Amino acid sequence: MGRQPCCDKVGLKKGPWTAEEDRKLVNFITMHGHGCWREVPKLAGLLRCGKSCRLRWTNYLRPDLKRGLLSESEEKLIIDLHAAIGNRWSRIAAQLPGRTDNEIKNYWNTRIKKKLRQMGIDPVTHKPLSQMQMQSSPTQSLLLQENDEQQQQQQQQQNEPDQNHSNGSAETLVLTAREPNDDIEPLENFNMEDSMQLFNVCSPTSVISLSGRTEEVDSDDSDQVSKSFGNGGHAQYIGRESSGVKAECGLSVWDQMGGVLGDPLSDYNSQWNVDLESWTAGLDAHAASASAWIQQLPDCQWNDFQGDFEICSKSCPETLQRLGPFLDDDEM
DNA sequence: AACTCAATCAACCGCCAGGTA
DNA sequence: CTACCTGGCGGTTGATTGAGT
Numbered sequence: 409m410g411r412q413p414c415c416d417k418v419g420l421k422k423g424p425w426t427a428e429e430d431r432k433l434v435n436f437i438t439m440h441g442h443g444c445w446r447e448v449p450k451l452a453g454l455l456r457c458g459k460s461c462r463l464r465w466t467n468y469l470r471p472d473l474k475r476g477l478l479s480e481s482e483e484k485l486i487i488d489l490h491a492a493i494g495n496r497w498s499r500i501a502a503q504l505p506g507r508t509d510n511e512i513k514n515y516w517n518t519r520i521k522k523k524l525r526q527m528g529i530d531p532v533t534h535k536p537l538s539q540m541q542m543q544s545s546p547t548q549s550l551l552l553q554e555n556d557e558q559q560q561q562q563q564q565q566q567n568e569p570d571q572n573h574s575n576g577s578a579e580t581l582v583l584t585a586r587e588p589n590d591d592i593e594p595l596e597n598f599n600m601e602d603s604m605q606l607f608n609v610c611s612p613t614s615v616i617s618l619s620g621r622t623e624e625v626d627s628d629d630s631d632q633v634s635k636s637f638g639n640g641g642h643a644q645y646i647g648r649e650s651s652g653v654k655a656e657c658g659l660s661v662w663d664q665m666g667g668v669l670g671d672p673l674s675d676y677n678s679q680w681n682v683d684l685e686s687w688t689a690g691l692d693a694h695a696a697s698a699s700a701w702i703q704q705l706p707d708c709q710w711n712d713f714q715g716d717f718e719i720c721s722k723s724c725p726e727t728l729q730r731l732g733p734f735l736d737d738d739e740m
Numbered sequence: 741a742a743c744t745c746a747a748t749c750a751a752c753c754g755c756c757a758g759g760t761a
Numbered sequence: 762c763t764a765c766c767t768g769g770c771g772g773t774t775g776a777t778t779g780a781g782t
Contacts, residue, residue, distance in 0.1 A: 423775095423776085424776080424777095444767080445767075445768070446766085446767070458767085458768095459767095459768085459769095462768075462769085466769095495771065495772090496770090496771090497770075497771065498769075498770060498771085509769095509770075509771080510771095513771075513772085517772095
């Protein structure tokens with residue numbers, strides 16, 4: 409069966425939209441909504457295919473779109489989200505109200521990538537470039553910098569939790585787990601708990617401020633209930649995925665840069681103009697404590713690629729019980 | 741002023757998933 | 762179960778703009 413084109417393209421206009429076409433499209437959608445996109449151009453009197461109309465509307469004409477350059481906090485959020493989920497532009501865009509996936513993709517490809525490289529960070533793996541180079545031959549290192557496609561494939565393979573889990577990775581994790589440790593006690597002042605409390609008072613997507621720090625948080629989508637609290641490099645995550653309950657705690661690229669590029673946090677501050685100094689001072693200890701706590705759980709393993717500790721508990725009641733205080737009822 | 745080159749970003753393309761008949 | 766349609770996604774292209782010479 410040959411796939412039919414999305415529309416009959418004979419006689420249809422392509423290329424940049426004119427002001428008149430924009431006006432027709434906006435008028436039509438304002439009056440009638442878009443309904444079936446295939447019908448929109450016919451009904452609106454446009455010589456465009458429905459797909460073109462949809463793109464023009466979603467990427468440019470939608471009234472709720474923000475205009476102008478992305479703010480520093482938006483840029484930082486994009487980097488954090490990209491580090492976590494890769495090139496899933498639509499999902500990243502979902503966390504930035506008024507921004508489109510296309511806009512974020514373009515911004516990433518033209519600006520952030522370059523910026524990260526200048527800072528000595530690989531934009532695909534979010535690891536220091538020097539570390540990437542140490543892990544490969546000089547020729548490979550050059551290729552790594554120049555060939556993003558290959559990097560992308562590698563990252564997608566390694567950084568695809570859903571796929572990994574669906575292939576039985578949860579069981580693999582359990583098999584490689586430590587023996588249960590009866591001495592484990594929940595940490596006092598554990599930062600993840602702090603994060604969870606924040607989530608309890610936040611809407612699914614909201615901006616929060618606490619102790620002078622502002623952060624955008626999300627509780628992800630329907631099939632992957634997750635909770636995370638990014639704080640500019642340190643991150644805790646706990647939630648339910650297809651494979652079971654998962655928790656992560658780690659120090660991300662900014663910490664790994666230590667010793668490679670001098671003082672990463674001062675670089676970070678100067679780049680982003682975020683008051684991280686007071687913030688991170690306490691979080692180093694929190695993150696270290698949280699990592700230590702998670703390491704003691706029976707089915708915890710070191711995630712070498714992402715540089716964090718990861719628990720994926722599908723079948724371990726002990727871990728579920730210990731993680732219980734951080735989970736909502738419907739996540740248990 | 742004229743030209744070149746790099747950066748930007750709107751728009752397109754092909755593919756895929758989900759829904760439906 | 763299959764064929765088909767639609768919307769959505771990510772990768773890529775190419776026109777435009779601006780900086781540098």
